[in-house]
Amino acid sequence: MGRRRKRRKIIRRPKKRIPKIFICPNCGEKSVSVRLDKENMKVTVRCGVCGLTGTFDLTPIYQPVDYYGKFVDKFHTGEIIPAKSEEYEGPGIFETADRE
Ligand SMILES: [Zn+2]
Numbered sequence: 171m172g173r174r175r176k177r178r179k180i181i182r183r184p185k186k187r188i189p190k191i192f193i194c195p196n197c198g199e200k201s202v203s204v205r206l207d208k209e210n211m212k213v214t215v216r217c218g219v220c221g222l223t224g225t226f227d228l229t230p231i232y233q234p235v236d237y238y239g240k241f242v243d244k245f246h247t248g249e250i251i252p253a254k255s256e257e258y259e260g261p262g263i264f265e266t267a268d269r270e
Pocket of ligand 1: 194195196197198199217218219220221222
């Protein structure tokens, strides 16, 4: 009684494997890669399937997932437009207010 069992040392590995491939908000494929261009201080987030691309300023404290988050945000706000949809006029986007 009262004797403590020796605990096995559990080595917790810090998560060093940061995912760099993400789900595309446009086509839904897991094909979005984050590419850091440290020379130009730019980050390119690009989907290899549909070609949706976003470019951001490199922020040293950011992780790839942070750029991906911005990428998704910009996609939803319409700042990033998928190349395939250029001819597609989404409902409600092009509202014409004709005053006559
Ligand atoms: Zn895509």
